[in-house]
Amino acid sequence: MPGSSLIARHLGALSARLPARIVEELADGLDQTYRRYLEQGLGEEAAARAAVAEFGDPQLIVASFTAASPARRAARRLLVTGPGAGLCWATVLIATRAWSWPVPDAARGAFGAALLLAVALLARAAFRQSYRAASHAAIAGCLCIAVLDSVMIGLSISLAPMPRWPVALAVVASTLRITYGVRTVARVCFG
Amino acid sequence: MRAEELRGHLDSLLLATLEGGPRHGYAIIDALRRATGGRLDLPTGTIYPALHRLEQARLIKGSWSVAAGRRRRMYQLTPAGVRALAGKRADWREFAAVVTAALEARPCPDPA
Numbered sequence: 001m002p003g004s005s006l007i008a009r010h011l012g013a014l015s016a017r018l019p020a021r022i023v024e025e026l027a028d029g030l031d032q033t034y035r036r037y038l039e040q041g042l043g044e045e046a047a048a049r050a051a052v053a054e055f056g057d058p059q060l061i062v063a064s065f066t067a068a069s070p071a072r073r074a075a076r077r078l079l080v081t082g083p084g085a086g087l088c089w090a091t092v093l094i095a096t097r098a099w100s101w102p103v104p105d106a107a108r109g110a111f112g113a114a115l116l117l118a119v120a121l122l123a124r125a126a127f128r129q130s131y132r133a134a135s136h137a138a139i140a141g142c143l144c145i146a147v148l149d150s151v152m153i154g155l156s157i158s159l160a161p162m163p164r165w166p167v168a169l170a171v172v173a174s175t176l177r178i179t180y181g182v183r184t185v186a187r188v189c190f191g
Numbered sequence: 192m193r194a195e196e197l198r199g200h201l202d203s204l205l206l207a208t209l210e211g212g213p214r215h216g217y218a219i220i221d222a223l224r225r226a227t228g229g230r231l232d233l234p235t236g237t238i239y240p241a242l243h244r245l246e247q248a249r250l251i252k253g254s255w256s257v258a259a260g261r262r263r264r265m266y267q268l269t270p271a272g273v274r275a276l277a278g279k280r281a282d283w284r285e286f287a288a289v290v291t292a293a294l295e296a297r298p299c300p301d302p303a
Contacts, residue, residue, distance in 0.1 A: 022239070022243075024262060025216055025239060025263075025264045026236065026239055028215070028216065028217065028261065028262075028263055028264075029216045029217045029220065029235065029236070029238075029239065030236075032217040033217070033220075033235065054234070054235055055234060055235055055236040056234020056235065056236040056237055057234070058236075060234060060236070060237060061234070061236040061237060061239070061240070064236075064237045064240035064241070065239070065240040065243065067240070068240045068241070068243050068244035068247065069243075070247060073247065
């Protein structure tokens, strides 16, 4: 059936770049568009061509899904709120004289490298045109942020001499970011 | 009417098509086509990402259902979506009244 093969190719192009649950929804819409043209009297080939033309270029559809994806939105939110959370923690580090904490230099270096990696992953998720690349980068970036924020909360609770308002503020900010990141990972992975 | 002319209004149109009750993606596209006399010239595949965006904004709620042995994603307005639609409708009426008055050199109607 020539019409079906044209539609299958179109769906194949979408399947290569979008999650199965989205393609399933698109396939239903494309199939119904095709059937509408058949009912209007077009032949299979012409109906498939008309349906594919009406549906739009796969690249445009993928770009629209990427722009609307939870991964992209979460990455942009975490990037925008990052400096605020960083400022909270910087205040804590200065107020508690963090340079005197018994943390090895290698661990400090690893933390800094992980922070840079998290920012790079979130930036990739925020600006990449590929839906899959943006999703994968957002998952990795959110998990990275969750680990970093958890480490900071743990360190501040165990090493800071006493509870101070900057610590409380920073812990709240980090807890919100961890929760948001984990929820984003769940949403991206399981819809 | 081209896609770029629709920018900013597509969300309102999609919300309006769901005012009568839940619909799946193709039914929304079909309702939009009927409501506009087929004059909207936009790739229908791009309606689906717009629906996902509205769902993320919690203005509509999506759920899978099975009809004739086929899984379909159904969408319905949320209470926030109903409120958003009412607000967008009021904004559009005001905008249309002001622009129409200016284009036709008539006095602008007083806001109600």
